[in-house]
């Protein structure tokens with residue numbers, strides 16, 4: 167039977183799309199290529215494995231508190247890397263709030279994971295700590311989601327068809343307009359009828375972009391840039407461009423970038 171991490175990766179992760187997006191953001195800001203990546207809230211760190219495979223000059227540090235996804239990543243991704251690639255990837259089982267000694271070009275927090283920090287002072291601590299781990303020409307890239315489509319109680323499902331078929335269900339359970347606390351779950355239905363209910367559960371605070379930008383400034387970032395998805399005939403293109411005003415999309419994903 168497929169593991170819940172395998173189901174998750176196949177449903178929501180696309181390392182090559184994420185990496186292309188991060189490279190183009192870095193290129194846009196510094197007109198050069200980043201080499202040292204820190205992947206925060208890395209889970210099974212499929213992204214960083216793809217990163218070290220891309221070039222012998224690429225290094226990665228992956229950070230997560232939970233040994234379970236880290237172990238899955240080791241067995242299923244890291245073990246398939248060549249020895250030199252393995253040496254260029256460091257696995258850190260620790261809190262992302264702690265500063266890492268290695269200074270990097272990119273710190274990335276994908277799939278809205280930093281929404282786990284609900285208190286302003288803790289999010290500020292996270293941003294300050296990221297800033298200390300960045301090189302002069304570094305960036306912190308925060309993937310955010312929002313819009314009315316993220317707060318209505320709803321379930322969305324899609325059938326994932328490559329290899330073994332299964333159904334992925336994104337369940338928006340609750341949203342509190344006073345605290346912005348939001349609860350989401352992921353369920354899976356396998357082809358043999360097996361159901362994995364609440365395979366992943368998220369208790370987040372749905373931060374807004376201006377709140378995050380204010381906190382980046384307070385943490386000491388010189389500027390922040392919002393990369394918003396460009397549209398063509400009302401449809402998202404999958405390309406992100408820096409913008410100071412966005413369209414009022416029903417649901418959106420954006421990258422908020424802190425520049426030291």
Ligand SMILES: C[S@@+](CC[C@H](N)C(=O)[O-])C[C@H]1O[C@@H](n2cnc3c(N)ncnc32)[C@H](O)[C@@H]1O
Pocket residue numbers: 178179206207208209210229230231232235260261262263276277279282
């Ligand atoms: C939604 S998963 C992200 C998986 C993957 N990075 C992605 O983009 O899809 C969130 C991960 O953050 C980890 N996590 C939560 N709080 C953390 C913290 N304070 N420090 C390090 N990792 C944390 C959890 O263990 C979990 O693996």
